[in-house]
Amino acid sequence: MTSALxxxxxxxxxxxxxxxxxxITARDAEQYKRKRDDPRVIRSRMKRISLLTIFNIFFIPxxxxxxxxxxxxxxxxxxxxxxxxxxxxxxxxxxYFKNFFESLILICQLYIGPIIDTILYYVVxxxxxxxxxINDLYNNIWSVRNNIFAPITEEIFYTSMLLTTYMTFxxxxxxxxxxxxxxxxxxxxxxxxxxxYEIYLLGTQTIISIIxxxxxQILYTSLFGILTNYIFLITHGNLLSCIILHSICNIIxxxxxxELISYLTIIKPSNSNIMKRLLQIxxxxxxxxxxxxIILFAKGLDNFTQI
Numbered sequence: 001m002t003s004a005l006x007x008x009x010x011x012x013x014x015x016x017x018x019x020x021x022x023x024i025t026a027r028d029a030e031q032y033k034r035k036r037d038d039p040r041v042i043r044s045r046m047k048r049i050s051l052l053t054i055f056n057i058f059f060i061p062x063x064x065x066x067x068x069x070x071x072x073x074x075x076x077x078x079x080x081x082x083x084x085x086x087x088x089x090x091x092x093x094x095x096y097f098k099n100f101f102e103s104l105i106l107i108c109q110l111y112i113g114p115i116i117d118t119i120l121y122y123v124v125x126x127x128x129x130x131x132x133x134i135n136d137l138y139n140n141i142w143s144v145r146n147n148i149f150a151p152i153t154e155e156i157f158y159t160s161m162l163l164t165t166y167m168t169f170x171x172x173x174x175x176x177x178x179x180x181x182x183x184x185x186x187x188x189x190x191x192x193x194x195x196x197y198e199i200y201l202l203g204t205q206t207i208i209s210i211i212x213x214x215x216x217q218i219l220y221t222s223l224f225g226i227l228t229n230y231i232f233l234i235t236h237g238n239l240l241s242c243i244i245l246h247s248i249c250n251i252i253x254x255x256x257x258x259e260l261i262s263y264l265t266i267i268k269p270s271n272s273n274i275m276k277r278l279l280q281i282x283x284x285x286x287x288x289x290x291x292x293x294i295i296l297f298a299k300g301l302d303n304f305t306q307i
Contacts, residue, residue, distance in 0.1 A: 006067050007169025014060065014161045015187040018153070021048045039141045046149055053153050057081065060161050064168040075168065079160045080232070080239030087167075087237040096238055098305050103231060103241035107248045109296035113289030114255050120282075121260045125268075137251065151246035158188035159228045159242050180233060185225025189218040224249065234304050258286045 022045050035041055061075035077085045084093040108115060122130055137143050162184040167175065196214040199205055205213070228242040235241055261279050264270060 003068065003169050003171075004174070007165060010060070010063050010067075010165050010169065011162060011184075011187060014056070014157055014165065015191050017052060017056065018049070018157045019191050021045075021052050024048065037142065042141050042145050046145060049149075049153050053156055056161065057156070060165065064165060068168050070168060075164065078164045078167075078237060079156065080237040081156070081160075083240060085237065095305060096235075096240075099235040099238045100241050100244065102300075102304050103235075103238070103245055104248075106297060106300040107245050109300055110293045111248070111252050111255070112293040112296065113286055114252055114259075116289060117258050117260050117286055121263055124260060125263060146250050147247055151243050151250060154188070155228060155239060155242045155246055158184070158191070158225060159232050160237075160239050162187055163229060163232055177233070181226050181229050184229055185222045188225040189222030193218065230301065231304075255290055258283060261286075 057079060058076070061072055061079070064070055064075045065072040074089065077089075078087055084091050084096045086092060086096075137147070163180060166180055166184060193214060196210050199210050199213070200207075224246075228245060231241050231245060232238065261283060264275065264279060270276070
C-alpha cells in the first residue's frame with residue numbers, strides 16, 4: 001500500500017469519524033423529535049466529540065509516526081494545540097500571539113460594516129438589550145456549541161489534523177501550496193452533507209430546497225476551509241488564529257441588512273424626514289462598508305508577520 005493511499009485513508013478517517021460519532025446515540029436520544037437542536041442531543045454529541053477529539057489528538061500523530069517513520073512528539077506538537085509551537089519545530093510565543101491578533105484584526109476588517117452598525121445600534125437604543133443579547137450569545141447550549149465548541153473541535157479535525165496528515169504522508173514533490181489550500185477543505189465541506197439528512201428527517205423542506213441549501217453549505221464551508229488552511233500555513237501552525245476566525249464567523253455569519261435601520265424603522269419608527277434621510281444615507285454607507293471590508297480583508301491576507 002503506497003504512502004499516498006494510506007494518507008488518503010487517514011484523511012477519510014479524520015473526516016468521517018467526526019460525523020459518524022454524531023449518530024452513535026443512545027436509544028432514548030433517538031426519540032428526541034427535535035434531534036440536532038434538542039439540548040439533550042447537543043450535550044450527548046458534545047461529550048462524544050470531546051472524547052473523540054482527545055483520542056484523535058494522540059491517535060493521528062501515532063498513525064503519522066507509524067506509517068511515515070517520523071517523530072511522534074513532533075507530529076503531536078505540529079497539531080498546534082500548544083501555543084507558541086511552529087511547524088518548523090521552533091518556539092516563538094511573541095510571533096504566535098502577534099499572528100493571533102493579526103487574525104483577529106483581519107476578520108474584524110471583513111466585518112467592519114456589521115460591527116460599526118451594531119455599535120451604532122446599541123448607542124441609539126441606549127444599550128437596552130446589550131446584557132440580554134450577551135446572555136443569548138453565550139449563556140445557552142446552542143451558542144456554546146456553535147460559537148465555542150464547534151470552532152475548536154472542527155479546526156482541530158478539519159484544519160490541523162488534515163493538513164499535518166497531508167504534509168506527513170505525501171512527498172514534498174507532490175505537495176504544493178495550492179494543493180494544501182484546496183484539497184483538505186473539500187473534506188470539511190463534504191462533511192456537512194449529513195445536515196441534509198437531518199433536515200430531511202424533520203420534514204420541513206422539499207427535496208429541491210434541501211439540495212440547494214446543502215450545495216450552498218458545502219460551497220461556503222469549503223471556501224472557509226481554504227481561508228483557515230491559508231492562515232494555518234502562513235502562521236506556521238497557529239491553530240488559535242483559525243479558531244478565532246471560525247468563532248467570529250459563526251457569531252456574525254453572513255451580513256444581513258442593517259440592524260440600526262431595522263430598529264429605527266420597525267421597532268422605534270420615526271416620522272421625521274431628517275431621520276428618514278439619515279437612514280437612507282446610512283443604508284448606502286453600510287453597503288459601502290461591506291465592500292470596503294472585503295477589500296481590507298483581501299489586502300490583510302498578505303500582511304501577516306513572518307519569521
